[in-house]
Amino acid sequence: MARAAERPLRADAQRNREKILAAAVRVFTEDGLDAHLERIAREAGVGSGTLYRNFPTREALIEAAYRNEVARLCDAVPGLLATMPPDQALRAWTRRFIDYATAKLGMADALRAVIAAGVNPYADSREMIQGALCSLMDAGTAAGVIRTDIRPTDMFAALAGIALTSAQPDQRDQAERLLDLTLDGLRPVAGRGAGGS
């Protein structure tokens, strides 16, 4: 993530860019594919010119908004690990994962249009998310607070499954219960020596 070699965008421009992306997720989720770009600009508090300069086409905006959601989800990991124990960090992060899945579901129509235009917005997203999950689980393993016989890819599959069935906004409670269930199962099994000292 982050913008590579290109000259690094002025601070205010970066701020605007992010406000636009956040507004885009909101509005595309609400209005679907044919949301008004003007409205996104208005909600982001920028002029339409600014929106258009950052994202020349509707598709570019949708794609960037989606990628930004993935990036935000993944970038959250270090902060979580820095402020709470690994098992709590993992628990908190799975909540964010559901937020992400809900946003993705809401933008489904818009994303489909991007794909139809010949772009794959999902490139790398799976790897990035699995990488984030891996960091969290490694930290948990190092601290001895999660069992060691479940691989991150298994956990990813479980999370994907929960997202698949329970990512609708009104299923939030169910999603959280399923997450708790899964995370409880991830605790070290007594008498199997996963715990430290």
Added chain:
Amino acid sequence: MARAAERPLRADAQRNREKILAAAVRVFTEDGLDAHLERIAREAGVGSGTLYRNFPTREALIEAAYRNEVARLCDAVPGLLATMPPDQALRAWTRRFIDYATAKLGMADALRAVIAAGVNPYADSREMIQGALCSLMDAGTAAGVIRTDIRPTDMFAALAGIALTSAQPDQRDQAERLLDLTLDGLRPVAGRGAGGS
């Protein structure tokens, strides 16, 4: 071709529809994919409302314009056979075939956009054109003015080849010379008994 079961469209509406399709071929050829629909309406001498009622989307218009070219090409056969000997009819029709190929080439950008939108504008067109060619060649065979050992599909391949290499408007002369060459080769071979009495 022709509009099937649907109620059969008032005479003036049918006329307008055809004017629009003709204008569409012209304008899409000239301006490519992003021709202004307004201009097509203007050139067709109708209001934009009429255009839009007949063809709800840009893609529908492009597709209909292309299909109409195929239909016109094929529908020309009976008229040609009714007004001239079969060999001359075939010769005249091959000219029209090149007209069609030139129009198709000009609309290539627009047609590509239709395909990208998930519609196949070419469905049936090959069969229709081969059918037309078949009628002409059958008539020629019956009259004994063309050789009988060349099948319509062979002839179609030859025409397609000529179109492929010489359909640009500025290659018209070359295309006609190639057609003449091919048609000359289609005459009955002396001493093989294809000719009558």
Added chain:
DNA sequence: TTGCCAAATGGAGGCGCCCCCGCTTAGCGT
């Protein structure tokens, strides 16, 4: 032929997209 009515028309108008350019401001050099 005439009258009727549903089909069809067309162009004005609303709306959103996109571009442009005069103004603002971040960020650096002194």
Added chain:
DNA sequence: ACGCTAAGCGGGGGCGCCTCCATTTGGCAA
């Protein structure tokens, strides 16, 4: 701290798309 410069802003305006509906017209029935 202060200017300078160019990156960035934003919203007004032009333009094309599409809709809507008052008006026209084709086609049928009497």
